[in-house]
Amino acid sequence: MSTFAPLSSAGDTAKAAAAAANAAAAEKAAAAASSQPMVVGNEDFTSFGKVSPSPFFDGSASAFTPQIGGEPMKVLTGESSEVPPVQKGRGKGGRTPNNKKGQLPMMPTPQPGAEFDPSAFPYGGMPPYNPYFPPAQGAMPHGMPPGGMYPPSMYMMPPQYPYGMPGFVPGMFPPAYGMPPGPAQSSANGKPRNRSQGRNNANASKENRRRRGGKVSKGSKDRDPSPSLDDDANTTRSAALVDVRKTGNKTKLTLAEAMPHVIEFAQDQHGSRFLQNKLDEAGDEEKAAIFEAVCPQAAPLASDVFGNFVVQKLFDLGTAEQKKALAFKLQPDIVKLSNETYGCRVIQKAIGAVSKESQLMLAEELKNSVIECIENMHGNHVIQKCIEQMPPDSVLFVIKAVEDKTEKMASHMYGCRVIQRFLEHCPTKDLKPMLNHILNAVPRLAQDPYGNYVVQHVLEHGTLEDKKCIVHIVRENIVNFAMHKNSSNVVEKCLEIATTGEHAGQLQEERAYLIQTIIGPAGSSNAPLHKIMEDRFGNYIVQRLVEHSRGAERAQLCESLKMAEPQLRQSVNGKHILTTLHKEFAQPLSS
Secondary structure (H helix, E strand, O other), rough: OOOOOOOOOOOHHHHHHHHOOOHHHHHHOOOOOOOOOOOEEEEEEOOOOOOOOOOOOOOOOOOOOOOEEOOOOOOOOOOOOOOOOOOOOOOOOOOOOOOOOOOOOOOOOOOOOOOOHHHHOOHHHHOOOOOOOOOOHHOOOOOOOOOOOOOOOOOOOOOOOOOOOOOOOOOOOOOOOOOOOOOOEEEEOOOOOOOOHHHHHHHHHHHHHHHHOOOOOOOOOOOOOOOOOHHHHHOOOOOOHHHHHHHHHOOOOOOHHHHHEEEEHHOHHHHHHHHHHHHHHOOOOHHHHHHHHHHHHHHHHHHOOOOHHHHHHHHOOOHHHHHHHEEEEEHHHHHHHHOOOOOOHHHHHHHHHHHHHHHHHHOOOOHHHHHHHHHHOOOHHHHHHEEEEEEHHOOHHHHHHOOOOOOHHHOOOHHHHHHHHHHHHHHHHHHHHHHHHHHOHHHHHHOOHHHHHHHHHHHHHHHHHHHHHHHHHHHHHHHHOOOOOHHHHHHHHHHHHHHHOHHHHHHHHHHHHHHHHHHOOOOOOOOOHHHHHHOOOOOHHHHHHHHOHHHHHHHHHHHHHHOOOHHHOEEEEEEEEHHHHHHHHHHOOOO
């Protein structure tokens, strides 16, 4: 059993008694200690004796001498001549002579009977920290917490514990069941030594930003990755394509040399560009040879990010027979291609390039999928192209498919575009049922984010009766329509077409009623004009009214706004109206 013999210290007589009183408690706690092999510095202690913890003491300079392996531990004093100087490294991570790889720094050999000198030890006056041989749990009767710890410091505990923590004395080492991870290896300039590590970190940061919903560069999700160095080393690539990728526009490769690899070229970024450039200057025989190679693979190439450009080029430069043959190859997959990012471009090009007969052949495949294509972000462009390029009687199948769903399509993000193309390119007699559905739904469609564009298109391209009907509906709901974000656009359109539109001369009566409804009776303060002029949407209606007013109505409008000028000057929206008035009349309303 190991005991602690307190050494007398000058000036601590009063505290020695307190220390002695705690000796009994220390001996009782040490009874539970157990043995454990231990390495201290470069000394191999084959047996680790039962070490009694230091009694708690409040700032006393008293020291205790533990026994290790049955022998008193040798403690140094600061005046010992045998204390070797601390050897430092060379500042670049080199090891000192006494610090061999895998060993802790050599500590001074303790001398018997000497007092403990904290300045002789590193780590803030503590014995060296050994992470490799933790003591048995019995060696720490006060109980150390499990898990890894950093080396104890004199600053970890209040000053009344001179050795850094309660129950800790020289010769006792903390448990170290785990060590914190070391820093990542880096080069002298602070960059990662492993290049892939830097790329991985960059990719991880980008992925983290994406997961957090952070800002990502525009189009980064849809952008095709550029060829990498590994891609350049692709051993399956033909020598001709490798040459084109290396030399670019400066290549001396001829079209005849690339002919055996046309499909491979078409699906490569550089090869596709090479073929497109060569087709522009190729003769009929060379174009025919490329066509013969591409035509059997037209559908797969139409879906390819680079191959679709080659197919489009053939529709631009090919003969009528070649275009017809290409269209025939695309026909079975037209619905699939129409709803794809790249395929829809090829189908649009085909519809605009082939004959009417080939157009009908392609359209035949779309008859059962019209609504599917309209509601698709890519397919709706194909339907619009059909309406624009094909004769009106050839797109009746599209009109029939939309008629029963007019209101739904008019409120759809993509469907509203298709209806606008109908109004632009199809005769009114074919659109009568569709127009009736639109007119019956004007109050709702006018306030719809997409439907309001359909109503505006009817005002621009519809019949005189259709326009009169819409102006009448707007006049009856003028305040509600003028103060709504979407329907305020319809009100502005009504003023425009009734003043300067195609049927302006035949809409004078409707125009006069509409403007008079907005201005109200002379001197009235409850007219719609006063309700909407300070509204964030209604003020635009007043500005258009100033621009489109004529004669007596213009004078009446000017007088009404002059009376409201003090009120208009106090609001941001009112100031917009005053600015328009100043531009129209070239002077302020009042001096």
